[in-house]
Amino acid sequence: MTVIVRDLRPDVRADAEGFSHTRRLALPYMLSTPESVVHTVTHAHPNAHFGQLVAEEDGEIIGTAQISVAHDSPEPGQGSANIYVRPDRTRRGAGSLLLRTAEERLAALGVTKLFAWVLDEPENRAFAERNGFRASRSAYFLRLDLTGALPPRQDPPAGVELRTAADFADDPRPVFELDAAASSDEPSDIETEFTDYDAWLAETWQHPLLNRDLTTVAVVDGRPAAFSVAYTDGGARYGTAMTGTAREFRGRGLAKLAKNDSLHRARAAGCTEAFTGNDTGNEPMIAINKWFGYEICAKEVRYVRELG
Template identity: 70%
Template sequence: MTVLVRELRPDDPADVAAFAHVRHAALPFVLWTPEAVVHHLLHTHPDARSRSLVAEEDGEMIGTAQVGLVHDSPEPGQAYLNVYVHPDRVRRGAGGLLVRTAEEYLTAEGATKLFAWVLDEPASLAFAGRHGYERRRSAHFLRLDLAGGALPSPPPPPPGVELRTAADFHADPRPLFELDAETVQDEPGDVDTEFTDYETWLAETWRHPLLNRELTTVAVVDGRPVAFSVAHTDGGTRYSTAMTGTVRAHRGRGLAKLAKTDSLHRARAAGYTQAFTGNDTGNGPMLAVNKWLGYEVCGTEARHVRELG
């Protein structure tokens, strides 16, 4: 049995479908579609030097990796590599070969610090440790049964707050970019970013194939978006919250809970049966909101870092 690593062929539908299949098998609580895989590869900012790699064993795709530079960070040399192997094809050398190939590529591109998400289970953690990666913070994946589970009613909007959808900003989405840019600065994370490029946001976020603008709820005050809950859907029955946040001046009013609850109710009415979300384990306020909504932890990943040189 021979394992080889090569680049994903974005113009080959079968190749892209196999990539999405492996990712879904490894991370069933994340939405993976062929369209989303291609979008990430083709529409990530050129300065990120993004690549999607695959590992094949005798012609069968058994592992995947997405790698690139954190181009929008004020600290140079930071990069990411996220490697996932099909759970039925582990211990065949695919993961190690993907890591080595990714590290060689990122080092040649000037990377000095590598960040990776690793499933919080013994085999994956041991694999990361053997390759020189040190554990940092962690994050939960959470699942909500929209079909049969109870869903709390949305709290009443505070005075002066109006609920809209992202579709209402189709003609001019810049106010949503400004909301996203402010809220993302306060997300827990290892890497600081400077979120200032509107055209990149349009390409990567606004035109993302999973974005469901009709189910993305936006709280508006005096015509300005101040909170939102961004909905991704897979074209089937699965819904995922990509981001929930509130600008600093309007926090403490329950707007994040309001927006997320409203979006979930409309998702259930539209026929979605499973809802997923993710939370840093240190984000107490959002974890409390998700617990109130009925989400349950279905998986955990640990962020790891390796310093080169």
């Protein structure tokens, strides 16, 4: 049996299905559909040089890689390569071949520092360390059974209104401005400058997993102040893509208010399982999620390697 690595063909349905299926098997805590796979590769900013690679064995996709250049970082030369192999198809050389291909491509684009997320399991961490990576920060995946009890819905305080992202369909720029503000100090190894509205429209606002009806925005005196962004995959799974508050509105419980409303909307819409993720050092958000009833179901570690 021979394993080969090639580019994903976004116009071939079987490629998108195989890529998405592999990701769901290897990383069941994150939502993926064939449509989201195609959208991501066809709407990425050109300066990101975003690529999706597949490892194929006898015509079957058994591994995937997403590679990109951190074009929106003020520090040049940074990139990422996130590699996942089907749990039932490991030890075939797919991961090594995907990593080697990713490193060669990114190095040719001037990347000198490579970041990769790795599930916190002995074999995965050993693979990263054998290939010269060193551990950096870490993050949790959390799961919530939406068929169980949720905290009761709360009435917003005076001057605060709860809306949905769908209410901003005619002019989503206020949501973009909130997203940029709330994301500015999110824990990350790579600093980014979130300023390109057109790129945000293409990559985020039009993302096929984004559910605007389930995304709740807390508005204070007419201005979006906090939000909880909902992803759904067309089935019963719901994911929180982002929950945040603009700095000047923090400390008022608005993020919790928005997320609670979104979770209630999700359950009413038939979602039965909710996922989210938190940096392990983000204790305030972890506490909020545990208040909702989320439980930690997995951990991943960010690894970094100097190229060249």
